[in-house]
Amino acid sequence: MAQIEVEGQISLTIDDDEISDCGSVSDETSPPSDPFWCFKRDGLVEVSEGSPEHHILRGSFLVGMRPVAKQTNVVAIHKNSSSSLTRKARFDSFQLFVEAVAEKCGGNAQERYAWYGGTREELLEIVKHGFSRCGKPVHGQSYGVGVHLASAKYPMEDALSSEVDEYGLRHVLLCRVILGDMEVVSPGSNQFHPSSQKFDSGVDNLSDPRRYIVWSAYMNSHIFPTFMISFKAPSLKDFQGLLQANVPRANVPKPTTPWMSFPALITILSRFLDPSKMALINKCYKDFRERKIRRQEFIRKLRIATGDKLLATIVKRHRQGGV
Numbered sequence: 435m436a437q438i439e440v441e442g443q444i445s446l447t448i449d450d451d452e453i454s455d456c457g458s459v460s461d462e463t464s465p466p467s468d469p470f471w472c473f474k475r476d477g478l479v480e481v482s483e484g485s486p487e488h489h490i491l492r493g494s495f496l497v498g499m500r501p502v503a504k505q506t507n508v509v510a511i512h513k514n515s516s517s518s519l520t521r522k523a524r525f526d527s528f529q530l531f532v533e534a535v536a537e538k539c540g541g542n543a544q545e546r547y548a549w550y551g552g553t554r555e556e557l558l559e560i561v562k563h564g565f566s567r568c569g570k571p572v573h574g575q576s577y578g579v580g581v582h583l584a585s586a587k588y589p590m591e592d593a594l595s596s597e598v599d600e601y602g603l604r605h606v607l608l609c610r611v612i613l614g615d616m617e618v619v620s621p622g623s624n625q626f627h628p629s630s631q632k633f634d635s636g637v638d639n640l641s642d643p644r645r646y647i648v649w650s651a652y653m654n655s656h657i658f659p660t661f662m663i664s665f666k667a668p669s670l671k672d673f674q675g676l677l678q679a680n681v682p683r684a685n686v687p688k689p690t691t692p693w694m695s696f697p698a699l700i701t702i703l704s705r706f707l708d709p710s711k712m713a714l715i716n717k718c719y720k721d722f723r724e725r726k727i728r729r730q731e732f733i734r735k736l737r738i739a740t741g742d743k744l745l746a747t748i749v750k751r752h753r754q755g756g757v
Contacts, residue, residue, distance in 0.1 A: 437692075440546060450609070459725075467524065467744050468636070469509075469518075469599075469601035469603060470483065470510060470512070470664070470666075471660065472554070472558060473512050473558070476558050476561060476562055477514075477515070477518060477521070477562075478514060478515070478662060479512060479513045480510060480512050480513075480562065481510075481513055481514045481522070481661070482510040485645070486747060487511075488511055490513050491608070491661060491663065492508045492565045494589075494619075495508060495589050495665070496508065496589055496664055496753060497587075497622060498549075498586070498587055498588055498589040499590050499593065499667070500590075502528070502590070502667060502668050504633045505667060505668050506665055506668075507571070507665060507667070508663060508664070508668040509603060509664045509665055509666060510664045511659055511661055511663055511664070512661065512662045512664070513559050513660065514658075514659050514660055514661065515686045519751055522639075524564065524654075524658070524674065525654060525658060528610070528612075528655070528656075528658040530683075531543075531612055531656060532545055532612055533614050533654045534535065534586035535545075535614040535656075536615065537654055537733045538615075539614050539615055539634075540663055543612050543613075543614060543702070544613040544614055544615075544616065545610060545611065545612055545613070546585070546610075546611050546613055546646070547586040547608055547610060547611070547660075548583035548584060548585055548586060548590075548605050548608075548609055548611045548646050549583060549584040549585075549586070549589045549592040549593075549607065549608060549609070549644055549719055550581070550583050550584075550592055550595075550606065550607045550609055550657075550659075550692060551584075551592035551594065551595035551604075551605075551606040551607075552596065552597070552605075552607075552725075553596075553599075553605075553723065553724065554597075554599045554603075554605050554737050556607075556725075557607050557659075557662060558726065559603050559655065560607065560659055561598060561607070561659050563582055564653075564654040565653040565654055565657065567725065568581040568648075568649075568650045568653050569594065570578050570715060572594075572595055572722070572723070572725060572729070573594035573595055574591065574594060574621070575621045575625075575638055575645075576621070576622060576647075577619040577620070577621060577637075577638050577645055577647050578619045578623045578624065578625035578636055578647050578649075578752040579624060579626040579650075579748070580626065580636065580647040580648055580650060580652075580653070581647070581648045581653045581657065582645055582647055583609065583611060583645070583646045583647075583648065584645065584646075585643045585644055585645070585646060585667070585683070586608075586745070587644075589606060589663075591644055593606060593646065593667065597723060602666060603664045603665065604664070604665055604666070604667060604726060605662055605663065605664050605665075606662075607659045607660075607661070607663075608656045608659075608660055608661040608662075608663060609657050609658060609659045609660060610657070611646060611654075611656060611657050611658075612621065612634070612650065612652075612656040612657075612726075613634075613635045613637070613646060613656075614633075614634025615632055615633050615634050616633065616634070616637040616643075616646075617629060617632075617633040617635075617636055617637070618633050618635065618636070618637060618638070618639070618640060619636035619637065619638065619647055626649060627649050627650075627651065628649065633655070634652070635647060635648055635649070635652070636648075636649070645708070657709070666731075674715065681719065690754065692713045695721075699745075699748065699749070700716065700719060701714060703715065703740060703744075703748070703749050706737070706744060711740075714739050715733075715735075715736060715739050715740070718732050718735045718736065718739075719732065
């Protein structure tokens with residue numbers, strides 16, 4: 435039995451046997467009209483809407499989604515429960531690392547809950563096989579090169595990385611994370627491992643952390659996905675504006691060029707560019723969203739395909755309301 439306090443808000447109690455020994459669910463014949471058919475296929479079990487577990491998880495998520503909580507609807511919660519040998523082995527391994535880090539850190543492994551957002555396909559792959567790569571986050575400030583997770587109090591941080599699927603749903607994972615001894619990592623850092631043997635993970639702020647950074651060497655031993663939250667909410671642009679308005683800013687220069695979202699820019703570019711160039715741009719954007727290429731690489735390819743003159747004109751007119 436594991437009981438973990440979610441930074442002063444709630445206390446989640448999860449029976450380890452529920453994760454290790456719960457029977458798998460397989461429904462290969464579910465119709466495509468079921469938005470969660472692939473969840474069932476991959477052994478995720480839906481948490482009953484009337485259960486205390488659902489109530490606690492939903493409440494914790496919505497509290498952290500302020501100020502868009504009223505516009506956010508939690509559609510379903512699924513638990514990572516399977517009897518597959520591979521998933522059992524991963525969970526047993528995670529438990530061993532909890533004990534090992536606790537012994538190293540004087541009895542406290544600093545096990546916490548944290549959020550991780552992405553596309554539905556990416557999150558399902560993580561549940562099935564673990565993390566396959568880590569790097570700098572697609573959205574928000576980077577704190578080194580590692581898996582960036584949002585602390586339990588701030589799910590909105592990683593809702594930015596979620597992407598609407600064909601059913602209009604976004605998805606985030608709630609993970610159990612072993613943090614051990616944490617060190618502060620500076621914004622924009624290129625650090626990719628602990629600075630010394632004393633430390634196990636990175637954090638943006640020790641007193642009120644929003645971001646946890648798990649280095650690549652530990653990304654599959656120190657993180658175990660436990661729940662998938664599926665929800666409907668305002669657009670990503672709305673998320674970004676509200677989040678930036680409520681997060682203390684570092685003392686960095688403000689951008690001097692007009693801003694517009696990538697989806698809006700790509701939509702407008704389709705009016706001016708031939709289909710072959712648009713196919714290239716859409717492929718690059720897909721790679722960027724799936725974290726296969728970094729933001730700088732996507733922008734470089736976008737500029738080559740479009741041309742700086744057309745880009746500057748479109749962005750400027752968009753800012754003036756003329757596009």
